[in-house]
Amino acid sequence: MPAAPPAVSTRSLTVAVIGNPNTGKSTIFTALTGMHSLIGNYPGVTVEKKIGNFRHQQQDVRLVDLPGTYSLSPRSLDEMVSVEVLLGRQAEVGRIDAVVCIADASNLERNLYLVSQVLDLGLPTVLVLNMWDVAQSRGITIDVEKLSQTLGIPVVPCEAHRHRQIDAVKDAVLSVAGKNGVESPRVFPAAFYDEGKQLGSQLRDWGEPDVPFYVTERLLLDVGGQIESTFAARFSTRLTEVLAAARERLKASGFRVPAAEAKARYAWSRQVLTGIMVVPQQQQVTASDHLDRWLTHKVWGLTVFVLIMFVVFQSISTLAAPVMQLCEMGQQIAGDWVSSLMSPGPFRSLLVDGVIAGVGGILVFLPQICFLFFFIALLEDCGYMARAAFLMDKLMTKVGLSGKSFVPLMSSFACAIPGIMATRTIENRRDRMVTILVAPLMSCSARFPVYTLMIAAFFPDIAWAGGWITLRGVLIFVMTFFGAFVAIPVAWLLKKTMFRGETPPFVMELPSYKWPSAHIVLLRVYESARAFVIRAGTLIFATSILIWAASYFPGDHTELNRLQEQVDEAKVSLNTEISEKAELEKQKSTLSQKGSAPELTEIDQKLAAIESKLEPLETLITTKNAMSEHLLETSYLGRFGKTIEPAVKPLGWDWRIGVGVLASFPAREVIVSTLGTIYSLGGDVDEADSGLQNALRESKWPDNRPVYSIPVAISIMVFFALCAQCVSTLMVIRRETNSWGWPLFTFTYMTVLAYIGAFLAYRLFAFLL
């Protein structure tokens, strides 16, 4: 009889992809579906939902990528997602027509553990033996035909990184999808299956008619597992008693839960592979082993580690800087362009200060995100990331975290956003959450403008040790590590309170080294950048607009607009003088270094002549800046700042600093330009501006006491070191934790911490000095 042609279904088939970590699962997923996948979150958990599509032999297939896992015995809600998807109980995914199980051909014995659990689900299954070339290079032979017969499912050897055998995988998927499921290999003794049946009928009596075989199996095997907790919520102690009795009976028959499962499945794995897989007796030392000896060496391993981390950190701080400046320049040019097209008014202000500034505020993070994810993807794909965690683990356990937290936290010194996104590499939920929550305390680059402004304005330029050590340098250094220092007790406290429980095990596979795939690395970069822009960017943008509106309304801007128009016109008509002045100032500064007096006086005379011509423009600008100040002071934001003055007074602040802090909610560095506006210098000042530094020094309380003093400057710096004045960070936390609760919590705890810290610093230094 001729073989029946594959049934072409008009509806799209849904196929789940599962496998151990480090099996090249994502490479296969991309090879099957191409670049375009839908990325989201499953409701209520932090697990990423990734769905792609392909069409093969006129059949549409929807491919669901499940997180890499060593077993399907859920211990948390996050781990439960995969089981729910596979059982067809996840509403957004629906029924599963087939499972593709990806295994590492060079490490099949352990990989079959998960395969045996997947087979217990009874779904149509395909086994893909990826990294076939690695297995062959190690002299491992596998009889694919025989393995397929023994397991009763199609088995496809594959080299996904070379795009080999991808069509064979698709053929195999279509050959089983929607057909009869597989038989469970029944790895446990008969007594276990009898207990399973009994439990099933018991649940039926309690009004749960369709409990799948796999669920009853897990109920019996996982003591205190996630499925048991879910069911226990419905049946209270009844179920717990029934399960305890069943496990007791199993123990009496020699089947000790939970240890028996691993024993039985590994025994089955050995038995299946007998006569099918031959591993050379002599364990050969591979190139990967040699490399590993160097890279985990006491001296060389640490040296290489420090070098790699240095390169990563430099690239996200220094290398990304020019690209970030380009973003800022683009924002400036776009703003100027819009300004030149429109007359001043609320709409122009919305476009320039709201929309363009908002978009710029999102794009400016992209260079860092791309650089960091380039390195993370590279290090992960070649197998080094696990070694980095291995090397750093002991150090990180001292602060209550694990080795896997090191790279995310280190990256947060450049910017918390890519750092928080990088916590995806931490599989343990508690470690990951604590890392996310303390990451914003690391001193990111946005804090430097605040530190620089305060230190340059209020601390003398004292140098010691022949100019090698400066007071200002020491202060910058102290402020940089202050947040990290505070993070240690915070992490400890979080571990003792909100994330209590047994220390998560550090049971980590150290995969073999391999050449990273450019395709996979670039795809990771693209996906993380896209995820940031789409899922966090929109919210960051919305906040920017909101803050803009609060600082713009309700003041009447007609007078300011008129002044702005006059300034614009004057700038055009005095264009030659302005550029001449700039040119002369440049000459003057080069000359003053050489110190030729007669030429200098000549230039000074010329300058004075031009400045007198520019005087009307200067007066206009001064009036305009005063107007801006007045409008900001009377805006909703300004009024709010004045209302909260009693709250910030204990920190030594006046309402102006309060407004600066409020306005810097979208991003910390905004405080510099806000202070510029508030002190009538215009919003386009930077932290090195001597005018702004002078304005701060001369600022007075109504009773003529100076506002700023060294204790106030320290209080502001401490506040900015610890506060969560960064919408982008909060929005990324929302995205990564898939909840509004965590960003809210982060904002609250950091603000309280910053307030207390600033208060103590102010009091302490006011007392000392």
Place this chain on the structure above:
Amino acid sequence: MHTLNDLLKAGQRGLILDVTGDDGVSVRLMEMGLTEGADIELIGFAPLGDPVEFRIRGYRLSLRKAEASRVTIDLL
């Protein structure tokens, strides 16, 4: 009774007897292939002495000493 922490030098091997405890950590260890009868070899220590790298069932696994102490072995 020996545990994995009694393996002191790279290349030293043991035969696993059992993993003590029934909690999540023990289950995780067993899922990774640390079950009765499996052959395990010490590869080396991290620079600060912890965690420890082993070879088991043909792959490399890193464990902290705290976890390794749960695994009882026969020295080979």
